[in-house]
Amino acid sequence: MIEVIYIERARAITGESRLRAIAKALNNSYSILHYDDSCFVVDTFTHIDGAVSIAESLDNLYLCEPCQPSLIETATFSIIRSDKPLPEIRRQHPGAIQLPSDGIKFR
Amino acid sequence: MIPKSTTQQLLSLIDIDRIIANIETLEAFQTRHCGWTNAQEVADAVSAMFTDAGLSPIQDKTLDYDFSGDEATYGLVDIIHIIAEIKGAVDPTKIVVISAHHDSYVYGADFGYDGSYGLRSPGADDNATGVTVMAEIAKCIIDSGWRPDYTIRFVSFGGEEIGLVGSGLYCENLTEDILLNINLDMVGYTDADPSEWALELHPYDTDDNALDGGNSYHDRAEQIIPESTSLSVVRGTLNSNSSDSYNFWIRGYNAIYFEETPRTPHYHTDQDLSINLNNDYLAEMAKAVFAVLINFANIVKRIVPMPNNLPSTFTLKLSTLETISAFEKEVNLQAGYTKKWGLASSSSTTYTVTTDNAVAYAIATLATGATATITGTGGAVLDGIIPIPTNQIVSLACYDEADDLIDTFGLNEGNGLSLYGSDGVLTGVLSSVTAWVLCNANRTWQDKIELAQQLLAFDIENTLTQRGIRVDEANGDILVDVVTNPETFRIACDYKALYLIYTDLSNGGLNELFAGKAKKYGVLYDAEFAKAIQRMNLDPSLSGETTVYRAEWIGSIYR
Numbered sequence: 107m108i109e110v111i112y113i114e115r116a117r118a119i120t121g122e123s124r125l126r127a128i129a130k131a132l133n134n135s136y137s138i139l140h141y142d143d144s145c146f147v148v149d150t151f152t153h154i155d156g157a158v159s160i161a162e163s164l165d166n167l168y169l170c171e172p173c174q175p176s177l178i179e180t181a182t183f184s185i186i187r188s189d190k191p192l193p194e195i196r197r198q199h200p201g202a203i204q205l206p207s208d209g210i211k212f213r
Numbered sequence: 214m215i216p217k218s219t220t221q222q223l224l225s226l227i228d229i230d231r232i233i234a235n236i237e238t239l240e241a242f243q244t245r246h247c248g249w250t251n252a253q254e255v256a257d258a259v260s261a262m263f264t265d266a267g268l269s270p271i272q273d274k275t276l277d278y279d280f281s282g283d284e285a286t287y288g289l290v291d292i293i294h295i296i297a298e299i300k301g302a303v304d305p306t307k308i309v310v311i312s313a314h315h316d317s318y319v320y321g322a323d324f325g326y327d328g329s330y331g332l333r334s335p336g337a338d339d340n341a342t343g344v345t346v347m348a349e350i351a352k353c354i355i356d357s358g359w360r361p362d363y364t365i366r367f368v369s370f371g372g373e374e375i376g377l378v379g380s381g382l383y384c385e386n387l388t389e390d391i392l393l394n395i396n397l398d399m400v401g402y403t404d405a406d407p408s409e410w411a412l413e414l415h416p417y418d419t420d421d422n423a424l425d426g427g428n429s430y431h432d433r434a435e436q437i438i439p440e441s442t443s444l445s446v447v448r449g450t451l452n453s454n455s456s457d458s459y460n461f462w463i464r465g466y467n468a469i470y471f472e473e474t475p476r477t478p479h480y481h482t483d484q485d486l487s488i489n490l491n492n493d494y495l496a497e498m499a500k501a502v503f504a505v506l507i508n509f510a511n512i513v514k515r516i517v518p519m520p521n522n523l524p525s526t527f528t529l530k531l532s533t534l535e536t537i538s539a540f541e542k543e544v545n546l547q548a549g550y551t552k553k554w555g556l557a558s559s560s561s562t563t564y565t566v567t568t569d570n571a572v573a574y575a576i577a578t579l580a581t582g583a584t585a586t587i588t589g590t591g592g593a594v595l596d597g598i599i600p601i602p603t604n605q606i607v608s609l610a611c612y613d614e615a616d617d618l619i620d621t622f623g624l625n626e627g628n629g630l631s632l633y634g635s636d637g638v639l640t641g642v643l644s645s646v647t648a649w650v651l652c653n654a655n656r657t658w659q660d661k662i663e664l665a666q667q668l669l670a671f672d673i674e675n676t677l678t679q680r681g682i683r684v685d686e687a688n689g690d691i692l693v694d695v696v697t698n699p700e701t702f703r704i705a706c707d708y709k710a711l712y713l714i715y716t717d718l719s720n721g722g723l724n725e726l727f728a729g730k731a732k733k734y735g736v737l738y739d740a741e742f743a744k745a746i747q748r749m750n751l752d753p754s755l756s757g758e759t760t761v762y763r764a765e766w767i768g769s770i771y772r
Contacts (some may be wrong), residue, residue: 125418126418126419126420129418140452140454141418141452142450142451142452143451169454170454171454171455182450182451182452182453183450183452183454192280192375192376193280193375196320196375196376197320200318200320200374200480200481201454201455202376203376203377203454203459204376206463210462210463210465211463211464211465212420212465213419213420213465213466
């Protein structure tokens with residue numbers, strides 16, 4: 107399921123304070139799909155305590171610039187759900203892209 | 214950090230008129246959408262810009278990529294990337310990728326959208342500006358003759374406007390050591406007063422870009438840009454998914470992304486035209502990007518500038534090393550090879566060997582490997598006949614009656630006439646060997662000379678490669694086998710040969726005298742090689758005057 111962990115909760119879960127360190131720590135347990143300095147969007151098998159579920163799966167989810175309506179909106183991005191194919195979605199949201207199905211890679 | 218004066222010297226080469234002319238070329242396509250029929254023509258136009266800049270671009274094509282939606286208007290698209298490099302002079306395996314997308318997009322029927330990817334998306338700002346700034350920077354670097362420490366890869370992406378698909382395909386296969394992606398997307402518009410001009414620099418959170426405290430690429434760029442331009446820096450969207458840099462970031466690479474601020478009101482409209490750009494602002498943007506690239510790829514003035522206008526094919530001629538022969542006498546003398554006693558003949562084909570002591574017999578070995586046994590008479594006297602070809606030198610092994618080896622007498626044993634046992638005791642003297650003569654060793658070092666030539670050719674090839682001249686693999690051997698004008702590299706090659714000779718003579722370093730000489734000639738070689746590279750001039754327009762060194766060539770090179 108796709109869940110959002112807000113930054114304070116993420117700090118509590120990982121015990122890390124810096125953004126990158128939090129991301130890498132979360133990546134040990136979850137597939138991180140996107141993040142900014144307010145929250146982390148993760149793909150997880152089970153509900154994460156303190157996180158907010160926004161979808162059952164990645165299907166039909168798109169990452170785009172902040173907009174409404176959306177499943178989540180931060181200062182830097184939104185995640186929207188749509189049954190339309192990407193070409194159609196991009197008519198309304200030119201910056202829309204598909205979320206990385208295998209998550210962000212950390213080096 | 215690169216000195217400000219150095220950066221300014223390079224920035225002064227930027228020609229805004231050339232950038233504008235290239236933008237006009239791209240906007241003249243009307244649309245550059247990858248789903249339109251002109252994707253190849255657009256790619257060729259970008260390739261031509263790269264070529265004009267002095268690069269040797271290749272096209273990375275993904276044709277008929279299925280971008281189908283529910284509507285028949287979408288379907289197969291052609292994604293073509295144009296890629297070229299300036300090789301790093303210090304560590305070419307480390308790469309700074311500078312990128313911009315060349316495809317364009319327009320949305321909404323209000324802007325002439327006709328249900329296809331067709332007309333009226335001129336994309337002057339989005340993103341002809343990024344592509345042409347990139348080409349201009351390449352030209353400035355090449356024209357300057359300066360070189361980066363690290364390889365700079367210029368990538369003009371196709372397929373950005375359909376959801377970063379093109380750069381996604383490209384980044385999927387990256388296995389190289391990418392230091393950083395510097396991405397440009399829309400860098401030519403502002404309506405602000407010049408005193409308030411700014412650019413938006415989007416940061417990405419990566420290991421080397423610790424946003425909460427580290428010395429990140431983004432933070433360093435924030436320092437560099439105001440020092441080199443009239444622009445201030447606005448911190449952009451963290452981990453932005455708005456352009457191709459996103460695809461580098463999600464694969465763990467460092468990235469920064471340049472964008473104008475405020476964003477053009479003509480974004481994705483048919484009014485995204487060059488007449489709506491601010492050329493002065495665009496020039497400042499180009500400087501900002503270039504200044505950052507100079508610092509991150511470490512572009513500095515090299516001792517040897519790379520020549521301009523290289524021909525596409527060349528032949529390099531092998532030098533003939535005549536001067537090494539002048540060293541041979543000295544080398545042989547030092548090595549004890551100059552004169553020695555040996556069994557030799559000057560005219561006749563046989564000689565009598567006689568000894569007056571307890572040498573029962575001797576086995577002579579010719580230089581050819583053939584042997585002849587000489588037996589003595591009376592046990593105490595060796596008296597035999599050895600057939601020796603004219604001017605042939607042999608070695609001799611002497612034995613007593615018990616078949617025990619008394620001693621050997623080879624080529625390089627100075628006193629030659631005395632025989633010693635293994636305990637060092639004198640066992641006999643070859644007192645009446647009529648054929649023992651004082652011979653000149655006349656040893657040549659041809660093997661070392663040939664090896665020196667090969668190594669020198671490798672060094673030349675490596676140096677050219679580091680300076681951005683790549684040898685066509687199909688013709689690489691030609692370059693390896695040959696060197697340029699004999700005068701250019703002759704002394705360097707002699708030093709290399711002497712280095713090899715003395716290394717050989719040093720017996721693995723045990724002979725310190727020769728090891729020292731090897732080291733000395735190694736140092737001399739390095740210095741002379743650098744000078745020779747400087748003298749080497751590959752510019753075919755030169756006249757060939759005696760003071761001008763140039764190469765004749767066949768084979769092909771490219772940058």
